[in-house]
Amino acid sequence: MKLNTTINGMPKNLEIRPDDYLVDVLRANGYLGVRQGCDTGNCGVCTVHLDGKSVLSCVLLAIKAEGHEITTIEGVPQQAATIANFFVEQGADQCGYCTSGTVMNILYMEQLVEDPTEEEIKHFLKGNLCRCTGYASQLRAIQAYFNLRRQQKSEGQVPRGGYEDENRKPESP
Amino acid sequence: MITVREVVVPSTTDEAYEALQKNKFATLLGGGGFLRMGSKNITTLIDLSSCGLNDISEQEHEWHIGAMVTLGELERHSALNRDFSQLFKLSVQHIVGVQLRNVVTLGATVYSRYGFSDLITGLLALPVQVKLYKAGTMSLEVFLEKGVEGRDLLEMIIIPKGKTETFTTSLRNSDGDYSLLNASAALFDGNWRICLGARPGRAQLAVKAMEYLNKQSNWNEALEETARMASEELVFGTNSRGTGAYRKEMAKVLVALVLKEVANSETEHNH
Numbered sequence: 001m002k003l004n005t006t007i008n009g010m011p012k013n014l015e016i017r018p019d020d021y022l023v024d025v026l027r028a029n030g031y032l033g034v035r036q037g038c039d040t041g042n043c044g045v046c047t048v049h050l051d052g053k054s055v056l057s058c059v060l061l062a063i064k065a066e067g068h069e070i071t072t073i074e075g076v077p078q079q080a081a082t083i084a085n086f087f088v089e090q091g092a093d094q095c096g097y098c099t100s101g102t103v104m105n106i107l108y109m110e111q112l113v114e115d116p117t118e119e120e121i122k123h124f125l126k127g128n129l130c131r132c133t134g135y136a137s138q139l140r141a142i143q144a145y146f147n148l149r150r151q152q153k154s155e156g157q158v159p160r161g162g163y164e165d166e167n168r169k170p171e172s173p
Numbered sequence: 174m175i176t177v178r179e180v181v182v183p184s185t186t187d188e189a190y191e192a193l194q195k196n197k198f199a200t201l202l203g204g205g206g207f208l209r210m211g212s213k214n215i216t217t218l219i220d221l222s223s224c225g226l227n228d229i230s231e232q233e234h235e236w237h238i239g240a241m242v243t244l245g246e247l248e249r250h251s252a253l254n255r256d257f258s259q260l261f262k263l264s265v266q267h268i269v270g271v272q273l274r275n276v277v278t279l280g281a282t283v284y285s286r287y288g289f290s291d292l293i294t295g296l297l298a299l300p301v302q303v304k305l306y307k308a309g310t311m312s313l314e315v316f317l318e319k320g321v322e323g324r325d326l327l328e329m330i331i332i333p334k335g336k337t338e339t340f341t342t343s344l345r346n347s348d349g350d351y352s353l354l355n356a357s358a359a360l361f362d363g364n365w366r367i368c369l370g371a372r373p374g375r376a377q378l379a380v381k382a383m384e385y386l387n388k389q390s391n392w393n394e395a396l397e398e399t400a401r402m403a404s405e406e407l408v409f410g411t412n413s414r415g416t417g418a419y420r421k422e423m424a425k426v427l428v429a430l431v432l433k434e435v436a437n438s439e440t441e442h443n444h
Contacts, residue, residue: 001180017177018177018178018179018180018218019175019176019177019215021209039209040209040210041206041209041210041269041273041276042269042273042349044270044272047272050275053245053275054271054272054275055272055275055276056272056273056276058209059204059205059206059209059273059276059277060205060276061177061202061205061218063180063182063220064205064220064222066182105270105271105272108271109271112249123266123271124271125270126269126270126271126348126349127269127270127271127272127273127349128270
């Protein structure tokens, strides 16, 4: 069957099977930044955005993306690089397998919470498991990233939201 | 792992129900989270995404919440949470992560009557009605106890508005794991409701404890006894997460905790 969707702003018409999961379809079509991990909806490495919301692509059947907009880590290169630099500075990269999913969830958090507290960061990142870091270095990196964003916003350099596209609105309500 | 031969995406609940009755092996697709955990050969998968069940709507005297609303939408809906003292946020916030909660749906959770459900425990603290396509409208407690005849589909839940204080909490071996025990309580238009879930059976109201507390003039003096009664009247079982005896002991603690939270909120808001 055909899947009509948009991936990173590009309309796509993909051939899929009814029981294909989104993670498999994305990886089969070259979006290898989307990692495959637990395949049971627990680890968060497969996180992508569906219409701007973080979802687990290993839980979502690809048919659910029909007519919707998917964003993978490949679709947010500048933001990903910025966050990745903070991860490197804080030693939070290590094996890096979970990083792309974590970055996507950080960008989602940024849409919903302008200036997250430590508690809010932990709440949002609870669904992104990391076997290397123990999370302390990730937390430092995320806080440093939000400090930068706060500074940029106060200087009027960037709009609110993880995407640097003004057409992207935070979800309602 | 699941296999699916065919997907249908009905645009109305009439079409969805017809497709469900046409093939006894047809399966309804909510978010697909629990389906992912199992193994099933599905001939027809009925995706309810386009049936118009995706809204949370405030009416004059009640809230209507469509079956395809995700747990994430419930968690973040400020007006709904304001009316029910953050009950929805508190009920779902420990379920895995935000990404899963943006996928799994209210309808799949409620219709499946999962014993482990944190959300059902929270909902049962309120006088919630479920609206099913064929069986019509009934209270959540009756639906949880008796289910429905044949194969039906949940359209929405209906929550009446009222003067409400609520609280819910859970006991877990680790954050993000299934609950070992859930408890919730509400004071709705002056009447107490007390619920225990993940016993590990389906959530149930502690009716005798509710009746006892509703007769008391000084709630604070009766909370501990009410919690003891709730732990005595419901049945607790054993699974890999905990024994029935442990659950029964902890039920006293959790019920006392939720009752105190509700009583304190009521006092704060009235004085």
